[in-house]
Amino acid sequence: MKFSIDQKVMKAALKKAFEIVNNKSDKVILKGVQVIATEDEIVLTGSDAKNSIKVIIPSEYIVSIEDTGSTVFPDRAKEIIDKLSGDLSIETDGNNQTTIQTKKSSFEVNCWDASEFIKLPEIKSDPIVKLSSETFNNLVQKTAFSASTSETRPILQAVKVDISKDGLSMIATDSHRLANVIQPLEFDKEELSFPVEALSLESMTKVFGSHDVEIYLEGETQFIVKAGNTIFYSQLMNGNYPKLPPMNLSNFPSVVTLNRDEAIDCFEQIKIITKKKNNSGHTTFDFSGETVSLKGIQADAGKGTIDLDCIEHEGDPLRINMNIEHVLQALKNIDSDNVRFSLLGELKPYYITPTKSAFAQVNMLSPIR
Template sequence: MKLSLEPTRFAAAVADAARALTTRPPVPVLAGLKLEAAAGQLTVAAFDYEASVQAVLPADITRAGSVLVPGRLLTDITRTVKGKNLVDLELVGPRLVLTSGSTRYTMHTLPLEEYPSLPKLGDAAGTTTGRDLAHAVAQVASAAGRDDTLPVLTGIHLTVADGKLTLAATDRYRFAVRSIDWTSTSNTTEGQAVIPAKALLDSAKMLADAEQVELALPTSQGVFGMAGPARSTTMRALEGQLPDYQKLWPTEFEATATVDSEELIAAVKRVALVAERGQPVQLNFGQDALSLSAGSSDDAEARDRIDAAFDTVTGVPLTIAFNPAFLLDGLSAIDADAIKFSIVGPTKPALITGATKDGSDLGDDALDYLLMPIRLSK
């Protein structure tokens, strides 16, 4: 194998493929990156039995071939090899020689024959834009669970129906849901899967610049796939399903309020400084303002106040308390000029959504964040 390629694109391909490298590979060869040179391009691939990534870039190939090299070492090397000089790769016996200008690295190779075959990407069920997908995944991922003893709650539930791709995640304390446009490219107009949130988040970031991303729903082997123009990835789907969020969503509210997003996030951060672990931030909705407080008179205490525009004032004043980290996760994920609270009662889940500066809703496809409050002691 012998080839030349542009250093910046090579570094990007290696970094993207390295997303699938694990810190504790089940077998030594899975710590490697597979390089395959053929037909005017180099494919860089990684696989850890759960997820795989393939990154493709153009290359000037003198001699085609494949090699398996230590992934972390190659990643570190490509970060440092920059400039106008091309990167030359040549397999010399059991060593891979990387040269760029006056810089030369020699790396030992791993046994290529022991490397497993990468999962095949299934037929695409449909497409969406990389930007929309990355934004939606990032928004709902904050609500995904982190308890590995409940694997299905660590995933994001994808549902395809009626020309929409709906993403949902929950850790039992909050539930985030977001829909984006979806174009079907097969006879499959409906389908669903639960994909590990972290793997999906990393893959969506990698494909964020793609004008079109193809999604392949899980095959009989439970493999979910995503592909852009020069990057593709597979992930093993999780077994099970999330609860039906439509049955959890409240439809009647005691009070609703619209608050400036930046002011609210800043105020929550300020009062949360005194909220020790497990302590909530209290929100008191009055006639024309939102008061926030945290802590106790026996220890540190904080209070703040911001203006609020109310749509419905029945039941006001009303006090509701939230875990400050969960609240901030939702407020940050909504990414809107204003935040709208729709409150059923102080002990019932509150619906938090985005709004425009004039208080108008963002629409049915925008992020919905349902958050369970913390019951206050009398």
């Protein structure tokens, strides 16, 4: 294998491919990135066995390809390329020793046999749906934070993706809170439903940039998302996502509308007094008419009260204990200027929703008992 390429192009591609690499992997080959040179492109692939990133460098970004071939770069090769500048000449011999050269520098790096690297499926079907990068990132951002981080019920570490005539829905829950968004789209095929690891989806948003997103399913195990010259492969999670109760978004005894930014500031302030070593504590949300009072107490720290003016309100006065961190994460992932707190009762789930949004968005949270 022998090719020449601008250092900035190679550096950027390696950075993406190494994004998923686990340096603590039991498989040495997965500590590196596979590099394949074909007659008209260079393909870099990083993997942790469960998730993989493929970055394609097309011919217009390559100075020249003199010989095709492949190898696996260890992290050391990436570190060297990161520090160089100008055009690079990269050549690998039959023993996987790779020479990286510029006009003034030359390094020989021991690489690994590419034939031992993980094999990824080819994309053989048409995309299920196409989305703008902004829409895809929004859907992930507004749901993945509610997925579980506990190993107790692994399936709850997933975001459940549903695609139907009603649109593309993403929903995540850790059993204490739930986030759901639905993006309208045209879809006239058989309904689909599958669980994708939340961390995998979040990783995708870090590497895709501004390119439109195409979503594929290959076989019964591979969820594939392509954006421009970057392809992300993720294994679907095993198990059935739990059946969730229907969300009734009408007939609430109490509904309060607050300014989102002011609400975030006030919850952040009350957190200062309630936070403990491992959590941010809880606050009493006391709705009494035209105002909401946030009340917090922590035996070792003290207590505090903050009043918020309601923009709109209806229904009966109600007091409910809320997990501060859960409320803050929900508020920070809403784009609307104002937010609506819909309350069912002191010990019943409550809902936080935007007053205006380009798509349906609901956060359902459990009170602190």
